[in-house]
Amino acid sequence: MKIIIVGAGKIGESLCRDLASEGNDITLIEQNSKILDRVLSSSDIMGLMGNGANCDILTEANVKSCDVFIAVTQSDEINIISSVMAKKLGAKYSIARVRNPEYFTQMKFMSESLGIDAMLNPEAEAAYYIAKNLEFPTALNVESFSENKVNIVELMVTEGSYLDGIKLSEFKNKYFKRIIVCIVKRGNEVYIPTGNFVLEAKDKIYVTGVQSELSNFYKSLGHAEERIKSVVIVGGGRITYYLTNILLEKKIDVKIIELNEDRAKHLSEIFENAIVVHGNGTNSELLEEERFGEYDACVSLTGIDEENIIISMYANKIGIKKNITKINGISLFNVLELVGLQSIVTPKKIVADNIVKIVRSLASSQKEDNIETLYRIADNNVEAIEFKVPENSLICNIPLKDLNIKKNLLIAYIIRYNQLIFTDGRDVIKFGDRVIIVTTEKYLNDVNKILM
Template identity: 40%
Template sequence: MKIVIIGNGKIGSNLAALLVQEGHDITVVDCDETHLRKSQNTLDVMCIEGNGATAETQLEAGANKATLLIAATPYDEVNVLCCLIGKRLGTKKTISRVRMPEYYQQMHLIREDLGLSMVINPELSTADEIMRVLVFPSAAKVEVFGKGKLELVEYRLPDFPWLENITLVELYKKIKTKFLICAVQRDEKVFIPSGDFALQEGDRIHVAASHRNIERFFRASGFMKDKVRTVMIVGGGRVGYYLSKQLLAVGMKVKLIEKDRERCEKLSDLLPKAIVICGDGTDQDLLIEEGVLEVDGFVALTGIDEENMIISLFAKDSTNAKVVTKVSRENYIDLSSELGLDCVVSPKSLTMGNVLSYVRSLESTAGSEIESLYHLVGDQVEAIEFRVKERIPDLVGVPLKDVQLKKNILICAIIRKREIIIPDGSAVIELGDSVVIVSKEHHFSSMKDILD
């Protein structure tokens, strides 16, 4: 697939690297030669120096023949203009990054008029991810499928004697609710487990179930944490704003610490129900003075990864709060986990997943279509939701025990209208179902790809 990416900053360059790995023909456009140089030297992409918001540059990049144009410059207005021009030139689909809250709120009104196929907002996606974890603080991460009907929850197993070496079959018998452990990370290894897999302390498990059954699983196993009612946020950027707005909307109390006075004044106007403190959130004395020892949730959202990690470690060691850490650099994600920070969010990773899901859906055959896609355990496992749109031989209407799947693939849920089915061997996939699979393999764009 020919894809044009305009804007080769952090988001653009990482998208280029990801989509090259997926086997696509990528052209990158940027007006700054230094932004292009690294991609030119390290990736198999065509680089064009120029203004991507002009028809001349887009024609040089081949936008008139492209299946997809992605506008990822730092400027929302430029991104929208790039997509509008690309659409007029003949690009089939367009994706625009829009970050400003004022603009993003208007997109649903004019998206079709502007020719936008998709709008991405990394900061809002990050806030959504953090919100899901704060609403369900027992989890390290929560992904949703079937428009929220199914949840896939990551959790690190504690030192509970009854858990040691218990097999999944034994666990399913002990906890009588519908759930499935569909992936396990143990140190550097990742498993798509079968029923005889034995759990150990420190394993990171990924549990699939409806929200109600996820809660039942955590209560029955003794993993359930108290609800979060008060949250301290350090960093008043766009993520901090979006998150505060969501928390206040569900009745949580929010204290937001930001060191820029002008930004504090603006946040006070935008978030009248929040307590906004002008100060240095990396100052431990200030955090204690403002009540960090009493809050239920603590979120580090400064623009500097190292600061976020340090203040998160302080909050983790000093409080009983649910601690969430924003990290942008990929190599810091694993480091954060090693330091004991189990809930780390990455705006870049979330954006990559959203775009990749859309790109894969463009590749999908008529028989099935990707609804959503998430990366688990870094990039080692993919969880994909397919919509079954036609009768696929050897799959639709066949009991799962008779379906020949490729290795390291697990069908972990079937979503049928309002029903969540955690399947056993007798379960059958029907036309119109959404099917969630977990796999150590990558590049699946159709349900047909999972058959052996």
Template identity: 30%
Template sequence: MRIVIAGAGEMGSHLAKMLSGNGHDITIVDKDPKALDVVGSLADIITVEGDSTAFATLRKASVRKCDLFIAVNHEENDNVVAATLAKQLGAKKSIARIDNEEYLEPNNKEIFIEMGIDYLFYPEKVAASEVINLLGHTSTTEYVDFSSGKLSLVVFKLDPASSLIGRKLSGFSEEEGLLAYRTVAISRGGQTIIPRPDECFMGGDTVYVIARQDAVREVMEFSGQSSIEIKNMMILGGSRIGIQIASALQDDVNVKLVDYSADWAYRLAEVLERTLIINEDGRNTEAMMEEGLSNMDAFVAVTGRSETNILTAMLAKRLGVKKVIAEVENMNYINLAESIGIDTIINKKLVTASNIFRFTMSTDVQAIKCLTGSDAEVLEFIVKPNSPATKSRIRDMDFPDDAIIGGIVRGDKVFIAVGNTEINAYDRVVVFAMRGSVGRVGYYFN
């Protein structure tokens, strides 16, 4: 697939690196030659210097021949204009990053479709939704629903108290009967393992489980951590993500939002009427303790500075806060943040990748989630008639070793997949796959 990316910032660079690694032809456009040099050194791509809202630049980038145009400039207006022009010049699909929730309202989205923009995405809104979802499942580090919740991916770190430690994984024997859940991956020592028979759980493992809706609560109990009800929470950072979280929860939870800017704190107080706004520097340990950090059920750090978020999250954990979530945009810091005990990491680049990646698939992908701290994705496919997956049982499919079929939804019926499971046309299939095998996995359902 030929893909043109407008914007060589952190998000554009991450997308270029990720997509070029999956065999796509990537061209990236930016005004800044230094930014282009940096991204050009990271991946095998073509760089074009110039303004992505200018016809001449877009023609130079050959957008008329591209299958997908992605606008991820810093300025929202530039993205809207660039995506519109690219579609008019011949791009088959055109998508744009936005920062305005109003654009996502159904009537307004129709206007952008008429302009030629196929899809709008707002990373901060999706990131905030993930945080809110996780606050409802406090014993997990990630939680993703598929097929309207009929199947879920539950991710948790094994606490020393977990009953799973030392036990063999189940779900590999055909004699086990109908399964309600199955472990599809384990992250251990910085490596993600697709488990095979005789694999045992170890303390500190991060475990990825596909579960039916009726088994989610049981799976969560295996973590060794008890779920908690969030009554008091603190948000550090009046960013777009912080505002979205506070706005969604302030009617049901006692929310304190801390921001270092006095002017911005006053503006936040006008917008978030039922949130207590505190003007303070989150790096000031004494001030955070005075504001009752140790009494919080949850702490969410979303300042936009990875270092500040990690340090304050560490403080919250040390003070006994039960659920700690931090936004970490520096990809190099993610493993560090997880290793020091931060419960959940939010990363807008991975959120964006999850939104965009499905547009690069030839198969009918209903959902895709790029997983934090793991070089893997979990995808939901709709199986096409006469596809390879419909012609044999799973064990005879010659499925890639670095991928595993977790579950199947067939109408109102839900199955956890085992070797003798048969897949039918139009089934919804949830697959866990290492990033390098995602393209090959799609072949089986196409």
């Protein structure tokens, strides 16, 4: 597919790398020549220096022939204007990143009236992700499918637990028939395990199931799965705005610590039911004064990754049971194992995954929105994808045991008429079903491609 990307920030650079590696023809438009040269030197793409909201630049980039136009600059207005212009000039599909909270409630109206096909808000998506993680206090990370009907939850196997040394077939037969261990990360190795796989202490496992079953599973590990009732948020940016709205609706006590006095005052005026403190979230005396350790969860959302890491480490040290850390710098991922962080949220990765999902759907042989959900997990070594099964699919009406499925690929669930089907070899997939696939194979854009 021919794709034009405007803006070479962290999201733009990530998209250039990911979408080019999937075989797409990428043209990047960027105003800063040094940034453009750096991205071009590391990716097999074309580049054009200029303003993406300039008609001449878009014409020079041959926007009339592009399949997908993606605007991810730092400016919402440039993203909106360039996406509208691209559609008028002939782009088949346009995507704009829009971050301003003032636009948030109007995004559907703007999308429909301006003809922009998709408008994505990284901070709002990150807030939803954090809120979902707070529902699972003992989990490292949580991903949701099929409108939250099923979740994939990341957990650590602790030494001495009944999971340490258990064979997965025994786990399923003896303990939980309706929970699937779909991924195991052991050191630097990642597995899509079979029933003969034996778990070990310090394995990171990704288990999937409905929330009621997952809650019972937690209890079996000795965790009292208490609901999060209070959250302290350090940093008062856009994510905090969206997250506070969600938490207050859930009747969760919220305290916000913000260094900027004007921003703290603004937040206190917006959220009458939240406590807003003006101060430095890395100051231990302030945290002690604000009874930091008495909160059920800490969410570190400052604009500095290193500060977020330090705050989360301190929160973990004093016994706060759930800690979520915002990390923007992808390069820091390589050292995260050293600091023992719990849950990590990267807004830019969330939006990049959403855009990859859209592009793959448009590129599929079915030419429709056949990918409902896509997550790249276990350090991007595994993809969990929810496909909508088209009519006349090659996998329809054949017992699963008779399908010649690729190695390192698992059909976790079938969803039919909003009902979750826990599969065995006798089940068949039908037209209109949604199936959740977990695989180490990259770039799947068509459910038929799960076959050998």
